Amino acid sequence: MSLPKPVMRGLLAKRLRFHLPIAFTLAIVAALGFKYTVTEPRKRAYADFYKQYDAVKEFETMRDAGIFESVRPSGE
Amino acid sequence: MAHPSQLGFQDAASPMMEELLHFHDHALMIIFLISTLVLYIIVAMVTTKLTNKFILDSQEIEIIWTILPAIILILIALPSLRILYLMDEINDPHLTIKAMGHQWYWSYEYTDYEDLMFDSYMIPTQDLAPGQFRLLETDHRMVIPAESPIRVLVSAEDVLHSWAVPSLGVKMDAVPGRLNQTAFITSRPGVFYGQCSEICGANHSFMPIVIEAVPLKHFENWSSLMLQDS
Numbered sequence: 576m577s578l579p580k581p582v583m584r585g586l587l588a589k590r591l592r593f594h595l596p597i598a599f600t601l602a603i604v605a606a607l608g609f610k611y612t613v614t615e616p617r618k619r620a621y622a623d624f625y626k627q628y629d630a631v632k633e634f635e636t637m638r639d640a641g642i643f644e645s646v647r648p649s650g651e
Numbered sequence: 652m653a654h655p656s657q658l659g660f661q662d663a664a665s666p667m668m669e670e671l672l673h674f675h676d677h678a679l680m681i682i683f684l685i686s687t688l689v690l691y692i693i694v695a696m697v698t699t700k701l702t703n704k705f706i707l708d709s710q711e712i713e714i715i716w717t718i719l720p721a722i723i724l725i726l727i728a729l730p731s732l733r734i735l736y737l738m739d740e741i742n743d744p745h746l747t748i749k750a751m752g753h754q755w756y757w758s759y760e761y762t763d764y765e766d767l768m769f770d771s772y773m774i775p776t777q778d779l780a781p782g783q784f785r786l787l788e789t790d791h792r793m794v795i796p797a798e799s800p801i802r803v804l805v806s807a808e809d810v811l812h813s814w815a816v817p818s819l820g821v822k823m824d825a826v827p828g829r830l831n832q833t834a835f836i837t838s839r840p841g842v843f844y845g846q847c848s849e850i851c852g853a854n855h856s857f858m859p860i861v862i863e864a865v866p867l868k869h870f871e872n873w874s875s876l877m878l879q880d881s
Contacts, residue, residue, distance in 0.1 A: 645794045
C-alpha cells in the first residue's frame with residue numbers, strides 16, 4: 576500500500592561514480608587513438624622514407640627538374 | 652615550404668626538426684587526453700541540477716589531483732629536456748656562415764677560406780618566373796653542402812630581425828651588436844624556405860630566406876663561381 580521511500584541522498588555522488596570512470600576511459604582512448612593514428616604512423620613514415628633514401632638519385636632528379644640555382648640541369 | 656591551408660609543421664629536413672615533430676605529437680597527445688577528460692566532466696556537471704552543498708574537504712581526491720598532474724608534467728618535461736640538451740651538443744661544424752639582417756634583406760658571409768659575401772633580396776612578385784613561390788624566392792640563395800653540420804652566426808646591422816627556417820627547426824634572433832649561434836644538418840639535399848621572424852619595419856614580410864643544400868662537390872663549384880663573379 577505505501578510506496579518505498581525514494582533515494583534522497585548521494586545522488587550527485589552516484590552520478591560522479593557513473594561518469595568519472597567513463598571520462599577517464601574516454602580520455603585514455605582519445606590519447607591512444609591519437610598515438611596510433613598520428614604519432615606512430617608519422618614515426619614509421621620518416622623511418623621508411625630514409626631507409627630507402629638515395630640522396631644522390633634524389634639530388635639528380637631535383638637538379639634535372641631545374642629546382643636548384645647553384646647547379647644547372649645535367650644536360651646544360 | 653608551407654602549402655595552402657596547412658595546419659601542421661612542414662616536413663622535417665633535419666634530425667633536430669624530426670625530434671621536435673615527435674615531441675609535439677607527444678605533447679599534443681597529452682593535451683587531447685586532458686581536454687577530453689575536462690570537457691566530459693564539464694558536460695556531465697552542467698547537464699544536472701544535482702548538487703552537494705556539504706562537501707568540506709577530501710584528502711583522497713586532493714592527493715590524486717596533485718600526483719597525477721605532477722606525473723603528467725614529468726612525462727612532458729623529460730623528452731623536452733632531452734631535446735634541449737641535444738641541441739646544445741658539441742657539433743664540430745664543417746662550415747660557418749654569417750647571416751646578417753638588414754632592412755629589408757639578408758646578407759651572407761662565407762669567410763672560412765675566402766671572403767665570399769652577397770646580399771639576398773626577395774624577388775618582387777612581378778619578376779617571378781613561372782613555378783616560383785610568391786614572397787619566398789630570393790635573388791641569391793644561401794647554398795650549403797647537404798648532410799654536413801653547418802654553423803650559422805646571426806646578427807643584424809640595424810634593427811631586430813630573426814633568421815628562421817621552419818623545415819630545419821631553426822630560428823635565431825638577429826640582434827644588432829650581438830652574435831647568436833645556431834647549427835643544423837640537412838638530412839637531404841633540396842631547397843628550404845624561411846621568413847624573417849621578428850618585426851623589423853615596413854618590409855618585414857618581404858625578406859625571406861632560401862637555403863639550397865647540394866652535394867659538397869657542387870657547393871665547392873658554386874662558391875668558386877661566386878668568388879670569380881664578385
